[in-house]
Amino acid sequence: MRAGICTGVTKIFTFHCDVDWMKRLNIAGIVMGRHIMFAVPADQISSWLFRHELQHAYQQIEHGRFRFYAKYFYYSLRYGLRNNPYEIEAYARQSIPLTESEETALWKLREDSQK
């Protein structure tokens, strides 16, 4: 699988995996606007990592994109990344099993990356 061609799309988000610059920066996953990105290939995305990044996507939807990023940045400066309340919530929820539609999105991402 070539890097950069591994993508999947849901109604709201576009997924990217096997992202080279993230490997270099040692970032496992990140949400940037409508894009949910992973450093590893699709078949190596664990359900907990997928769930963690989805949680940040849901936070963005819940609080509004601008407010989410402003508060995320503020919280990271104030509490540190690990104690950022958004991260605490995402870590707490990453062990919750994927819903059927989340499972489908992950499955589709793995399917699409095989093509």
Ligand SMILES: [Zn+2]
């Ligand atoms: Zn996080």
